[in-house]
Amino acid sequence: MNNWLRKNPNVRSVRVAAADLNGQPRGKRIPTRFADKALEDGTRFPFSVLNLDIWGEDIEDSPLVMESGDKDGVLRATERGFMPMPWLEAPTALLPIWMYHDDGRPFAGDPRHALNTVLQRFKARGLTPVCAVELEFFLIDDSGRKLQVPPSPRSGKRRQAGDILSMRALDQFDTFFTELYDACEEMDIPADTAISEAGLGQFEINLMHCDDALRAADDAWLFKMLVKGLARKHGFAASFMAKPYPDYAGSGLHMHFSVLDADGNNVFDNGGPEGTDMLRHAVAGCMDAMAGCGLIFAPHANSYDRIVPDAHAPTSVCWAYENRTSSIRIPSGNPKARRIEHRVAGGDVNPYLMLTAVLGAAINGIEDGATPPAPITGNAYAANLPQIPGDWETAINMFESDPHVARIFAPELIRNLVMTKRQECRDMGELSREEQVEIYLETV
Numbered sequence: 225m226n227n228w229l230r231k232n233p234n235v236r237s238v239r240v241a242a243a244d245l246n247g248q249p250r251g252k253r254i255p256t257r258f259a260d261k262a263l264e265d266g267t268r269f270p271f272s273v274l275n276l277d278i279w280g281e282d283i284e285d286s287p288l289v290m291e292s293g294d295k296d297g298v299l300r301a302t303e304r305g306f307m308p309m310p311w312l313e314a315p316t317a318l319l320p321i322w323m324y325h326d327d328g329r330p331f332a333g334d335p336r337h338a339l340n341t342v343l344q345r346f347k348a349r350g351l352t353p354v355c356a357v358e359l360e361f362f363l364i365d366d367s368g369r370k371l372q373v374p375p376s377p378r379s380g381k382r383r384q385a386g387d388i389l390s391m392r393a394l395d396q397f398d399t400f401f402t403e404l405y406d407a408c409e410e411m412d413i414p415a416d417t418a419i420s421e422a423g424l425g426q427f428e429i430n431l432m433h434c435d436d437a438l439r440a441a442d443d444a445w446l447f448k449m450l451v452k453g454l455a456r457k458h459g460f461a462a463s464f465m466a467k468p469y470p471d472y473a474g475s476g477l478h479m480h481f482s483v484l485d486a487d488g489n490n491v492f493d494n495g496g497p498e499g500t501d502m503l504r505h506a507v508a509g510c511m512d513a514m515a516g517c518g519l520i521f522a523p524h525a526n527s528y529d530r531i532v533p534d535a536h537a538p539t540s541v542c543w544a545y546e547n548r549t550s551s552i553r554i555p556s557g558n559p560k561a562r563r564i565e566h567r568v569a570g571g572d573v574n575p576y577l578m579l580t581a582v583l584g585a586a587i588n589g590i591e592d593g594a595t596p597p598a599p600i601t602g603n604a605y606a607a608n609l610p611q612i613p614g615d616w617e618t619a620i621n622m623f624e625s626d627p628h629v630a631r632i633f634a635p636e637l638i639r640n641l642v643m644t645k646r647q648e649c650r651d652m653g654e655l656s657r658e659e660q661v662e663i664y665l666e667t668v
Contacts, residue, residue, distance in 0.1 A: 226263055228306040229256060234315045238306070240267050242299055242321045243335055243445055244274045245641050246523070247574030248667060251299075251321065259306075262319065266300040274323060274334055275640045277651075278524070278667055283643050288333070297323040297331050304442055310407035311453030320442065332634035335576035336438065342584040342632065343437055349590070350486040353583050354563075355440040356433035360475035360571050361451055362468055363397065363425040364461045366665060371468055373425035374460035386422040386472055393420035394427075400458050404429075407450055413443050422536065423472040435484065437579055444477070444575035452666075465664040466522070466570035467529035474530030474537060475571030479582055480555075482563040483590075492562040497545065499554060499562045506564060507543050508596035509589020509628075510552055510582060514541045514568065516626025517581040518613035519645060521569040525652040526664050528615055530570050533605040538567050540609035542600045549604035551612065568612060572668035577641075584632030620645045 229235060238259045241251035250273050254262055272288040282289050299321040309316040323331040330337040346353055365374040365382075373382045376396035387393045394401065401418060408415040414432035421428050431447065434440040448464055455462035467474035483491050483502070492503040514521075522531055530537045538551035546556045553565040566582045588594070600607060613619035623629055624642045633641075652660055 226260060226306060229259055229317065232308070232315070232317070235317045236314045238262070238317045238319055239309065240299065240319045240321050242274060242323060243574060243576055244276055245333070245335060245574065245577070245637075245644055246276075246278055246667070247335075247445060247448070247576070248276070248280070249449060250274065250276070256317075259317070259319070263301055266298045267321065268296040268298055270294045271297045271323065271331060271333065274331070275644060277644055277648050278663060283640070283647055286640070286643055288640070298326060299323050302336070302442070304439070307411045307446075309453070310410050311450060311457050320446075332636040333640050335574055335580070335637070336441070338633055338637055339438060339441055339576050339580040339583070341634070342580050342587060345587045345591075346483070346583070351491065351590075352435055352484045353437050353586075354433050354435045354482045354484060355437045355579060355583075356431055356480045357440065357444050357575070358428055358430045358476075358478040358480075359444060359447060359464065360421055360426060360428045360477070361462050361464045362423060362475065363400070363427065363455060364463055364468060364665065366461045371661070371665075377458075384424070386424060386426065387420050388422050390420045394418060400454070403458075404451065404454055407454060408447070411446060411450065413447050413450070415447070421473070423475070424469055426473070426475065433480065437583060441575045441579045448575075461665060463665045463668070464571035465661070465668050466524065466527040466572045468661060468665065470529065473535055476537060476567065477569045477571045477573055477575070477578065479566045479569065479579065480563050481566070481583065481586070482561070483586075490560060490562060492564070493559045495559050497556060497559070502590060503554070503562065503564065504596055505589045505592070505594050506586035507552055507589065508594035509587065509592070510564070510566060510585045511541050511543060511596055512594065513581065513585035513588060513626070513628035513632065514551060515610065515612060516622050516629040517585065517632070519619040519623040519641070520577045520581040521573060522613070522616075522619060523574065523645070524572050524664060524668060525616055525649070525660055527570050527572055531612060531614055537570070538604065538612065539614070540604050540607065540611055542604050542607070542609050543596060544599045544601065544604070547600070547604070550600060551604075554599075572664065581632060585628065588628060588631050616645070616649050620649065
């Protein structure tokens with residue numbers, strides 16, 4: 225038996241799970257005594273399972289379904305290995321997996337393989353991205369017809385306002401956050417600072433930077449799964465949806481990254497506040513691909529409620545030094561930590577696709593030696609700047625046709641995601657906002 229399972233003999237069952245294009249975990253439950261087989265031989269399920277819509281249904285006319293006989297891929301364990309699932313009552317292990325063809329080729333429609341492909345482009349140049357993400361989410365009482373903040377387990381009262389960086393807001397849910405940090409330790413997720421945010425019952429937790437971007441994406445994917453599962457254990461919901469409350473700020477998933485050379489030096493650091501030419505090349509690449517990758521950063525109908533002016537979410541394609549109204553921000557501080565903050569994505573994204581889009585755009589710019597326009601100053605919302613797609617249909621069409629996107633993502637993944645989103649866009653159009661929120665609350 226696997227060493228981890230041998231050291232944890234209380235584990236009753238194993239889940240094997242991969243991320244589909246929406247970031248939903250798809251997989252199987254396996255009795256512990258058969259876990260070795262899944263580890264050694266892999267498990268099998270149809271390629272089409274990584275390309276379901278947000279309801280978990282097949283994509284109509286997808287070549288992965290009837291046209292191909294809905295054939296199986298083989299899913300093998302990632303390097304992450306087994307880990308606990310602390311939000312479940314029975315002791316359970318999770319084994320993250322990713323999909324291959326029978327001949328060993330990676331399945332191009334698997335979002336984790338998409339990220340790995342981009343990382344190979346960095347590796348070919350002797351470069352290593354160092355990534356960190358900031359995840360915002362809401363704690364929500366969804367037991368009634370109207371969403372509201374859960375009552376504090378300490379006072380029994382509901383805080384009916386946003387409360388930025390409030391110690392009181394954190395203390396009201398201290399038991400939940402204490403258990404969350406303990407669970408992150410168990411799962412080896414590097415959770416760092418927690419703060420309260422501007423929305424009702426909204427919080428943010430930062431994950432520590434990591435020089436393995438696949439692991440950073442794993443951490444974000446697993447963290448979202450953990451937060452949602454643990455909240456239910458505490459009697460309320462947690463959601464990373466972009467905009468659960470129309471009148472309050474939405475949730476983002478901001479990404480910070482720098483790049484190391486073969487000697488471990490930060491290639492964005494020139495010893496001063498402005499950064500290097502390499503930083504500007506990466507910024508230019510990110511700007512060039514930003515509109516085309518809008519579908520990655522805003523993948524759902526509800527995502528576009530967040531991308532509106534003056535709502536703490538970027539709406540334009542621009543960059544700036546130490547300016548949170550811009551879509552790309554260069555933070556101040558120690559030059560050794562000079563980095564790019566990409567601020568466009570909502571909390572509802574698939575972390576694998578989001579990191580692929582950002583890092584893929586950056587390596588495009590580095591490979592091309594691209595030059596960005598001058599950084600902006602002042603309020604980006606008030607400036608006349610190119611815009612990020614503000615509606616779902618435009619974002620889908622741009623993702624399908626944009627040449628910068630075609631350099632980042634495999635044609636198969638582009639096709640699969642476009643078909644998925646067109647089907648969702650059609651079906652979501654028949655629902656009220658309340659019905660849409662009910663779907664997204666649990667899934668994204």
